[in-house]
Amino acid sequence: MSAGKPLPRIDDDTRAYWAGLARGELLLQHCRDCGYVQFYQRALCGRCLGAGLEHRPASGRGTIYSFSTVYRPPSPEFKDDVPYTVVLVELAEGPRMISTLVDAAPETVGLGQAVEIVFDTIAPEVALPRFRRAD
Amino acid sequence: MRSYAGQVAIVGVGETPVGKVPGRSALWFNAEATRLALADAGIDKQQVDGLLTCPSFVAPFHRMSVAVSEYLGIQPTFSNTVNVSGASAAASVSLAAAAIHAGLAETVVVCCGDNMLSGMTRDLAVKALIESRDPQYEAPFGLLVATTFALTAQRHMAEYGTTREQLARVAVITREHARRKPGAHMTAPLTVGDVLASKPITTPYHMLDCALVSDGGAALVLTTAERARDLRRKPVYLLGAGESYTQEHIFCAESITTTGARISSGKAYAMAGVGPGDIDVAGIYDCFTGTVIMMLEDLGFCRKGEGGPFVEAGHITLGGRIPINTHGGMLSYAHPGLPGGFFHIVEMALQLRGEADGRQVDGAELALCHSLGGGFATNATIILGTEPRA
Numbered sequence: 001m002s003a004g005k006p007l008p009r010i011d012d013d014t015r016a017y018w019a020g021l022a023r024g025e026l027l028l029q030h031c032r033d034c035g036y037v038q039f040y041q042r043a044l045c046g047r048c049l050g051a052g053l054e055h056r057p058a059s060g061r062g063t064i065y066s067f068s069t070v071y072r073p074p075s076p077e078f079k080d081d082v083p084y085t086v087v088l089v090e091l092a093e094g095p096r097m098i099s100t101l102v103d104a105a106p107e108t109v110g111l112g113q114a115v116e117i118v119f120d121t122i123a124p125e126v127a128l129p130r131f132r133r134a135d
Numbered sequence: 136m137r138s139y140a141g142q143v144a145i146v147g148v149g150e151t152p153v154g155k156v157p158g159r160s161a162l163w164f165n166a167e168a169t170r171l172a173l174a175d176a177g178i179d180k181q182q183v184d185g186l187l188t189c190p191s192f193v194a195p196f197h198r199m200s201v202a203v204s205e206y207l208g209i210q211p212t213f214s215n216t217v218n219v220s221g222a223s224a225a226a227s228v229s230l231a232a233a234a235i236h237a238g239l240a241e242t243v244v245v246c247c248g249d250n251m252l253s254g255m256t257r258d259l260a261v262k263a264l265i266e267s268r269d270p271q272y273e274a275p276f277g278l279l280v281a282t283t284f285a286l287t288a289q290r291h292m293a294e295y296g297t298t299r300e301q302l303a304r305v306a307v308i309t310r311e312h313a314r315r316k317p318g319a320h321m322t323a324p325l326t327v328g329d330v331l332a333s334k335p336i337t338t339p340y341h342m343l344d345c346a347l348v349s350d351g352g353a354a355l356v357l358t359t360a361e362r363a364r365d366l367r368r369k370p371v372y373l374l375g376a377g378e379s380y381t382q383e384h385i386f387c388a389e390s391i392t393t394t395g396a397r398i399s400s401g402k403a404y405a406m407a408g409v410g411p412g413d414i415d416v417a418g419i420y421d422c423f424t425g426t427v428i429m430m431l432e433d434l435g436f437c438r439k440g441e442g443g444p445f446v447e448a449g450h451i452t453l454g455g456r457i458p459i460n461t462h463g464g465m466l467s468y469a470h471p472g473l474p475g476g477f478f479h480i481v482e483m484a485l486q487l488r489g490e491a492d493g494r495q496v497d498g499a500e501l502a503l504c505h506s507l508g509g510g511f512a513t514n515a516t517i518i519l520g521t522e523p524r525a
Contacts, residue, residue: 008271018271040272040384066293066391068285070277071335078277086282086337088386096386100276106338111293128275 004077021127027055039095060117062091069106139236141523144363144370147176153351153469154320157253161191164248164352165203172354177367185213185240189473193254213240221508224476225515229376247474248352283510285337288425301443303330305424313463315494344424346465353477375518377402385510395514396433403516411435415499418479421464476506
């Protein structure tokens with residue numbers, strides 16, 4: 001990891017989410033009113049606007065909905081990482097999220113492959129949810 | 136349906152030199168394009184009572200539209216800085232038309248200029264783009280804005296069998312078009328092999344699948360259809376418009392291969408009372424080659440999944456069924472940031488005026504322009520015509 005990369009700017013909406021990641025849990029919000037499961041974390045349900053949201057740990061499993069291997073770093077801080085593969089993961093619970101793959105040769109990556117979460121601690125109390133192949 | 140269809144016209148267009156234009160400010164690109172557009176229209180600046188522009192990546196003005204007005208020495212009574220990222224081009228024209236139709240202004244300048252190439256380094260430009268991603272859920276993963284579009288192309292390839300060669304063909308065709316437009320940023324002939332062999336950026340996109348980074352500005356003058364008839368240029372009427380804002384984050388998109396362009400164009404066609412088969416020429420926001428292929432489908436020029444073969448068959452080439460980006464687009468004419476989409480609208484106006492020398496689509500009467508941004512977060516479509524009714 002190179003220094004100076006963007007760290008998540010945590011706020012009231014997302015504090016529980018990042019705390020979950022720091023202890024090894026990927027939390028999704030479940031709406032008590034309409035049953036909607038949402039990602040990302042909000043103070044209200046994106047479907048019914050209800051405020052009765054409950055954090056529940058996700059399975060951490062999903063499939064690759066799409067991917068792109070980045071060869072040109074977005075900023076100098078990412079220079080040592082290229083090539084890295086950005087994935088759009090469809091979680092088993094439904095929502096999708098952006099992440100990167102660890103330990104996968106770019107030419108072997110394909111849509112539909114099973115992945116599972118790994119927690120990458122990048123700063124004290126900050127872990128990024130990354131994924132590795134699970135097929 | 137209540138609308139401004141046929142009530143407002145583009146009566147002047149202006150473009151600054153594009154490409155590498157060192158030493159000029161973002162304000163100058165706005166003002167110079169506006170000066171040229173007013174001269175084209177034969178309208179004195181004192182008659183301008185509305186001005187819309189977009190933010191500059193380089194110049195930090197908080198009220199860009201007011202700064203541009205001051206630079207020009209005008210004091211409009213309608214002004215705004217429109218920012219729906221890449222969709223701002225078509226969206227601003229629609230907003231100007233709505234303001235004119237509502238009586239908020241009589242003569243509105245819609246301009247946009249920036250100096251992304253000379254005013255900021257390529258690294259800074261790309262950094263500005265990554266900082267536009269969500270600071271918690273996207274940026275920490277090194278997500279380029281280009282990567283959001285790449286994710287859509289990768290999935291399109293998997294779902295529909297679209298090939299890298301078909302993507303590359305878009306760049307090759309629009310480069311040929313740019314060679315017919317004076318002053319284009321890139322005019323060296325290009326082959327599919329060149330595109331495939333260029334440096335990978337974010338797969339499946341390589342360097343030559345991506346829009347340029349340029350300097351430049353464009354401006355349009357809009358007024359009422361009634362007033363347009365007394366002016367020197369052949370009026371270009373605004374016949375239809377539609378917008379769609381489906382999500383902010385790519386991971387919240389219901390589909391990443393069918394976009395809000397289907398909604399925005401559907402509204403525009405309905406307002407104009409025409410369909411895709413009636414359109415003679417189109418300007419499609421071409422931030423990436425695959426973007427054009429997906430838009431050909433969502434704008435209704437071909438069926439879903441058939442964009443690749445449609446391009447391969449030559450249908451978007453000058454002389455083809457629906458010529459696209461006859462000026463060369465952002466892949467070859469110019470892409471100074473937000474102004475990129477405005478050149479498509481200038482080009483469609485020139486086509487409808489019959490002034491696209493060397494690249495004129497014979498008898499063009501109806502043109503469509505589509506602007507989009509943020510990995511298809513934002514979409515805006517306008518339909519223009521030579522007559523106030525299609």
